[in-house]
Amino acid sequence: MKFGVVVDVEASRAIRQADVGAAKTMIERTEQRFGLKPERLIGDTAYGAAxxxxxxxxxxxxxxxxxxxxxxxxxxxxxxxxxxxxxxxGRRLSLPWW
Incomplete structure (x- = not known):
């Protein structure tokens, strides 16, 4: 990405769950306040949970x-x-020693 503009900030503790919650808050708040919604999002594995x-x-x-x-x-x-x-x-999942 060549350019980026910060449009929202949400402080959180430095733990994965808090960062994920803050990201959701920022995405929703930016959409509500400014009518902006990202087409794509780049993040690290902290945001890679199912x-x-x-x-x-x-x-x-x-x-x-x-x-x-x-x-x-x-x-x-x-x-x-x-x-x-x-x-x-047998259409089953097993452990090797069973």
């Missing part, structure tokens, strides 16, 4: 340039996406 992406695309109709918040690899003792296998013949 509920936020769904809201931006389905409800607001905004084209996104945001990486998806990926939790497929886990390091907290829970299963990662790669731990599961899909058995097409």
């Amino acid at each position: 509920p936020m992406l769904n809201w931006l695309v389905e409800e607001k109709g905004i084209a996104l340039h945001i990486p998806v918040f990926d939790k497929s690899k886990r390091d907290d003792g829970t299963f990662s996406r790669s731990d599961f296998r899909y058995d097409a013949a």
Whole structure:
């Protein structure tokens, strides 16, 4: 993007959920106050959670340039996406040791 204009600011704490809420507030408030709605939005993975992406695309109709918040690899003792296998013949999802 060559140019950008700041039209709204919403202060928030430096945590992902607060930033996402602030972004929603700013988008809606800018649309209400000025009749402006972005055609596209650029953001980092903090905005790449499914509920936020769904809201931006389905409800607001905004084209996104945001990486998806990926939790497929886990390091907290829970299963990662790669731990599961899909058995097409049996049409079921299973863990390799079952």
